[in-house]
Amino acid sequence: MFLKPPPGVMNATATPISRQATFLIVLALLAPFLLYLGTVRSIISVWNSSETFAHGYVILPISLWLVWRRRENFSLYPPRPWPPALLLLAVLGAGWLAAQLGEVQVVSQYTFVAMFPVAALALFGPRLAGSLTFPLLFLLFAVPFGEIFVAPLIQFTADFTVWAVRATGIPVLRSGTRFELPTGSWSVVEACSGVRYLISSITLGSLYAYLTYRSTARRVLFVALSMVVPVIANGLRAYMIVMIGHLSGMELATGVDHIIYGWLFFGLVMFVMFWIGSFWREDIVAPSMPAPTTMPASVAQGAAAPRRLPAMVAGVVLVCAFWPALALLGERANHNPAPVRLADVAVTAPRTADFADWKPFYMTPDARFHQAYQAGSLPVSLTILYYRNQDPEKNLISSMNRLNGYEDAWHEVESAARSETVAGTPLTLHEGVLRTPQGAIMVWAFKWVGGHYTGSDYVGKLWQAANKAMLRGDDGAAVMLAVPYDNDKERARAALHRFLADQGTALDQALNATRTHQ
Structure with missing residues (x-):
C-alpha cells in the first residue's frame, strides 16, 4: 500500500x-x-x-x-x-x-x-x-491469443513424453504425435498441448510479479519462469498420465480423470512456483512526493x-x-453479392476413382471442388476450397485451417516447404505427409488470393488486405494436390510436379474466371 x-x-x-x-x-x-x-x-x-x-x-x-x-x-x-x-x-x-x-x-x-x-x-x-x-x-x-502455439506445444509434449517413457525402459512405437505402448495407444491432441496452462501461467505470473517485486530484473525473470515452467510441467503431466495408464492396464487416467488430474497437477506446480517466488518478494514503497518548491508550477499546470x-x-x-x-x-x-459458381477446371487427364477419404480441416467455403485424376502411374486428387465475402466464421487463412484436425484419423507426420511453379508463377508451397493405419498420402498445398499465388499465410493476408484496400474484393482459394505415398518421396513428388506443370494453366483460368463471374 x-x-x-x-x-x-x-x-x-x-x-x-x-x-x-x-x-x-x-x-x-x-x-x-x-x-x-x-x-x-x-x-x-x-x-x-x-x-x-x-x-x-x-x-x-x-x-x-x-x-x-x-x-x-x-x-x-x-x-x-x-x-x-x-x-x-x-x-x-x-x-x-x-x-x-x-x-x-x-x-x-x-x-x-x-x-x-x-x-x-x-x-x-x-x-x-x-x-x-x-x-x-x-x-x-x-x-x-495463443492458438498459434498449439501445434508446436503438441509436438513438444509428444517428444517429451516419448523420450521419458523410453527412458523408463518401456518400448514405444511412434507415428507423429501418436504412439503405442504394449498396454495401449495414446495420442497428444489439442487438449493435451498445455496451451491453457501456458496462457494461464503467463497471466498469473505477470500479475504476481507486478504485485510482489519492484525491480524490473526480478519481474522479468519471474515472467520468464512462468513461460518455461508450464511447458515442462505439461510434459511431466503427460508422461505421468501415460505411466498411470500403463501401470493400471489402461483403467486409470484415460478419460475425464486425466483432465482433472492435469489441472490438479498444474495448480500444484503454480502454487510451488509462487511459494518459491515469495522468498524474494520486495515491499512496495511510496512514490516520491513533488518537492515543495515546485508547488506553484504544479498548481498552475x-x-x-x-x-x-x-x-x-x-x-x-x-x-x-x-x-x-x-x-x-x-x-x-x-461486398460481392453474386453467389460463387466455381468455373470448370479443364483438366486434360482422365478422371479416376478417389484413393483416400481425406478431407482438409478448413472452415466451410462458398464452393468446393474435389476430383481424382490418373496422371501417369499414380492418381492425383485436386481439391479447391473457394471463399468470398470472408468473415471470422468463413476465412481462407486462419490458424483454425489445417490439412487435418487434431483428432482426425489422418495425421500429418512430416512437413516441408517446396519451390514450384503454377501457371508460370513461382511459389513456395507446403508439402505434408499424412498417415492413417491404412496408408499415407503426400499433399501439396498453397493459396490463391485475388489472382496471386502464395504458400505463406502472411503474404496471403497482405494480398487480401491490398485487394480490399483497392476495392477489388476478397476472393481467395485453398488449392491442394494429393497423391498416394509409399515412402518413395521422389516418385510422389514427380507425379505432383507433372500434374501441376500440365494442369496449372487450367487451374489458373478456372480460378480467375470464378472471380470475374458475376
Whole structure:
C-alpha cells in the first residue's frame, strides 16, 4: 500500500480531479467499446467458445482494481492532456483497419485493446499514465491469443513424453504425435498441448510479479519462469498420465480423470512456483512526493489541464471513430453479392476413382471442388476450397485451417516447404505427409488470393488486405494436390510436379474466371 503524504503537503500539491473531468474521461474510454463493437463481440465470442480464454472476463476488473490501488496518483499527478498520443492512437486505428481488410482477427483485437492505454496517455499525460503502466497494459491479456502455439506445444509434449517413457525402459512405437505402448495407444491432441496452462501461467505470473517485486530484473525473470515452467510441467503431466495408464492396464487416467488430474497437477506446480517466488518478494514503497518548491508550477499546470480536457476527449473520440467509419465504407464497396459458381477446371487427364477419404480441416467455403485424376502411374486428387465475402466464421487463412484436425484419423507426420511453379508463377508451397493405419498420402498445398499465388499465410493476408484496400474484393482459394505415398518421396513428388506443370494453366483460368463471374 502507498504511504500517504502529510496533510499539509497533499493540500499544497494535490489537484483533485473534478466530477466533470471524471465524466469526460470515462466517456472517452467508453467510446471505443461502442465504435468497435464488432471487435468486442469477436473477443467475447472466443471467451465463450474456448475454456483456454475464459479468464478474459476477469482481466478488466483486475485492471480497474490495480488502478484503484494507485488512485492517489490522480492527486499526485493531475491529468494533463498530451496531444502527441493522438498520433499513436491514429497508428493503432490504421493497424486495426489493415487487420480488418486482411481478416486478421487477433491483430484487430490487439490494436483495439491497445487503444485504451494510448487513450489514457492522451488524456492523463505521460506522468500519470506512466505511473499506471502495468494496470493499463494488463488489459492486453484480455485478447484471446495463443492458438498459434498449439501445434508446436503438441509436438513438444509428444517428444517429451516419448523420450521419458523410453527412458523408463518401456518400448514405444511412434507415428507423429501418436504412439503405442504394449498396454495401449495414446495420442497428444489439442487438449493435451498445455496451451491453457501456458496462457494461464503467463497471466498469473505477470500479475504476481507486478504485485510482489519492484525491480524490473526480478519481474522479468519471474515472467520468464512462468513461460518455461508450464511447458515442462505439461510434459511431466503427460508422461505421468501415460505411466498411470500403463501401470493400471489402461483403467486409470484415460478419460475425464486425466483432465482433472492435469489441472490438479498444474495448480500444484503454480502454487510451488509462487511459494518459491515469495522468498524474494520486495515491499512496495511510496512514490516520491513533488518537492515543495515546485508547488506553484504544479498548481498552475493542474489548473490549466481541465480547460484542455474537453478538446482532448473530442480528439480521442474522433480519431477512434474515423477508422470504423472507413472500414464500413470499404466493407460495403468490397461486398460481392453474386453467389460463387466455381468455373470448370479443364483438366486434360482422365478422371479416376478417389484413393483416400481425406478431407482438409478448413472452415466451410462458398464452393468446393474435389476430383481424382490418373496422371501417369499414380492418381492425383485436386481439391479447391473457394471463399468470398470472408468473415471470422468463413476465412481462407486462419490458424483454425489445417490439412487435418487434431483428432482426425489422418495425421500429418512430416512437413516441408517446396519451390514450384503454377501457371508460370513461382511459389513456395507446403508439402505434408499424412498417415492413417491404412496408408499415407503426400499433399501439396498453397493459396490463391485475388489472382496471386502464395504458400505463406502472411503474404496471403497482405494480398487480401491490398485487394480490399483497392476495392477489388476478397476472393481467395485453398488449392491442394494429393497423391498416394509409399515412402518413395521422389516418385510422389514427380507425379505432383507433372500434374501441376500440365494442369496449372487450367487451374489458373478456372480460378480467375470464378472471380470475374458475376
